[in-house]
Amino acid sequence: MFDFYLMEKRQRALTLPRAAQTKRRTRIQLEKEEVILEAALEVFANHGFRGATIDQIAEQAGMSKPNLLYYFPTKEAIHRLLIDQILDTWLDPLREIDETGEPLVEIKSYIRRKLEMARDYPRESRLFANEILQGAPRIQDELNDLKNLVDEKAKVFKKWMDQGRMRKIDPYHMIFSIWSTTQHYADFDVQVQAVLGKKANGDGRFEDAARYLDQLFVHGLKAD
Amino acid sequence: MFDFYLMEKRQRALTLPRAAQTKRRTRIQLEKEEVILEAALEVFANHGFRGATIDQIAEQAGMSKPNLLYYFPTKEAIHRLLIDQILDTWLDPLREIDETGEPLVEIKSYIRRKLEMARDYPRESRLFANEILQGAPRIQDELNDLKNLVDEKAKVFKKWMDQGRMRKIDPYHMIFSIWSTTQHYADFDVQVQAVLGKKANGDGRFEDAARYLDQLFVHGLKAD
DNA sequence: TGTAATCTTTACCAAGCGGTCAAATTTTTT
DNA sequence: AAAAAATTTGACCGCTTGGTAAAGATTACA
Known part of the structure; x- marks a missing residue:
């Protein structure tokens, strides 16, 4: 999942944290890196890259700032790693769309999976949204991979349309x-909850959203 | 459009900028305030509140930092004013939905207006999105007004549904x-353009989006 | 158990930040 | 044209920030 040597190859780790100069990954390294990434996810999601401070992340992770910087060379390195992990899992549902399946069934379950991710991983969604919103300065390469995947799936949808199995x-x-x-429902959750008021109790809004989106897309996309 | 005395009443202008201590608003004040707000919109939209610096805004506005702070007491005051202005115009299309109109026609033109705003005022949209994304720390009151308007319009839609004039x-x-x-199309424009590639030339993507959203919502919402 | 490797802490630095102040300049008013 | 009012500037301040250095504490291994 995580490997400094990999990251180093990828680019930019001009300064290596001292933990990477160790002969091999230790138990403590594996544990602390995990803790730091979890803490950083929380802080980045709530404050954005610039708004987040290393001190905040360190506190959330229960360690001192220099200690955190023993494991990661810079704030940007942590952020970069998180973005890469997130983008990868984020696209899984799209990858899973099955060309040999029934169009509307595939699309419905794609929507359901995406909605579940918004419900279960809102911090990941917000972190990513933050990055895109500010011009995606740190993820040009990744956007390219994204385009390729979407192009591929767009072809599948096009085929289904040509076969008359869904609306053109x-x-x-x-x-x-x-x-x-x-x-x-992840990125604008504050607004959604503010608008729904009491109606937003628990995860009820997600079930309502699922029902609504199902209707919207099924009727919107089914062949006449 | 802009009034310090109004803002002062509203709250928090503990420190008044010296320009507000003037006997009356001068020509120069009106001009410079405008220039500053335009510059601040640009910078806030691209970097978020924390990511934006007063120096950046001042440079964009073609003046020195102390000079800018002659007109506005704090960075937050500028941001607050922008948010208020934006939220107001942002909700105009929703306000315009006419209870006496034809449901699908009203909804279609609401969508069209919203899409035009995304095309013509993307910075405003991104500034607002930034604020919501980070938990809307500075706009609790405004979210309340928003809820009231949505509640009111939800009732209209409900009525239309009960009359069988659109899908329930x-x-x-x-x-x-x-x-x-x-x-x-405003907030995630970087991603949209990256995915569309060459297909995103000019404003073509907005016309395509308009066509698609029209189909989706008309078929998704029309009574069976 | 002793020693080498690893981890943690304290103290620190330089740059960037939001914001202030008083003096100098420009504009408006008389 | 002089005085008053308004605007602009440069120098500055205290705080926060990302990151470093070196010594001390802990852990793993022979």
């Missing part, structure tokens, strides 16, 4: 609409 | 889906 619409914008409607 | 769905989540799909 723009597959790219269809994907955008699925991303935006589902991630909205 | 959850009106709140319908509004969320319109917000998210349209604002996506």
Whole structure:
């Protein structure tokens, strides 16, 4: 999952943290790196990259700032690693869309999975949203991989449309609409809860959202 | 449009900028305040509140930092004013939905207006998104007004549904889906353009989006 | 158990930050 | 044109921030 030597190869780790100069990964390193990433996720998601401070992350992780910097060379290195992990798992549901399946069933379960991710991993979604919102300065390469995957799946949708198995619409914008409607419940949760008021109790809003999105997309996309 | 005395009443201007101590608003004040707000919009939209510095805003506005602080007491005061202005114009399209109109026509034109705003005022959208994403720490009051407006319009949709003039769905989540799909083109523009590649030339993506969203929502929401 | 490797802490630094102050300059008013 | 009011500037302050250095404490291994 995590490997400094890998990261070093990838780029930019001009300064190596001292923990990486060790002969091999120790038990403590594995544990602390995990703790730090979890803490950083919390802090980055709530304050953005610039708004987050190493001190905050260190406190959340229950250690001192220099101690944290023993494991990661810079604040940016932590952020970068998180983004990479997130983007990867974030795209899993899209990868799983099965060309040989039934179009509307596949799309419905894609939406359901995306909504579950928004419910279960809101911090990851917000961290990513933060990055895109500010022009994605640190993830140009990753956006390229993203494009390739979307291109591939857009072809699948196009084929289904040509076969008359779903409405002829723009597959790219269809994907955008699925991303935006589902991630909205993670990224804009404060607003959603403020608007729903008491109606937002527990995870009820996610069940309501699932029902609504199902109706919207099934009727919106099914062949006439 | 802008009034320090109003802002002062509202709250927090503990320190008044010296420009506010003037006997009346001068020509120069009106001009410079405008320039500063425009510059601040640009900088806040691209870097978020914490990521933006007064120096950056001042440079964008073509003046020195102390000079800028002659017109506004704090960085937060500028931000607050922008947010208030934005939220107000942002909700105009929703206010304009006409209870006496034809449901699908009203909803279609609401979507079109929202999409036009995403196209024409992307910085405003991103500034607002930034604020919500980070828990809306500075706009609790405004979220309340928002809730009231949405409640009111939800009732209208409900009435239309009871009259059998549109599909029975959850009106709140319908509004969320319109917000998210349209604002996506402003907030996540970097990602949209990266995915569309060459296909994203000019404003073509907005026209494609308009066509797609029209199909999605019309078929998704029309009575069977 | 002793020693080498690893981990943690204390003290620190330089740069960046939001914001102030008083003096100098420009604009408006008389 | 002089006086008053308003605007601009440069120098500065205290705090926060990302990150470092070196010594001390702990752990792993022979």
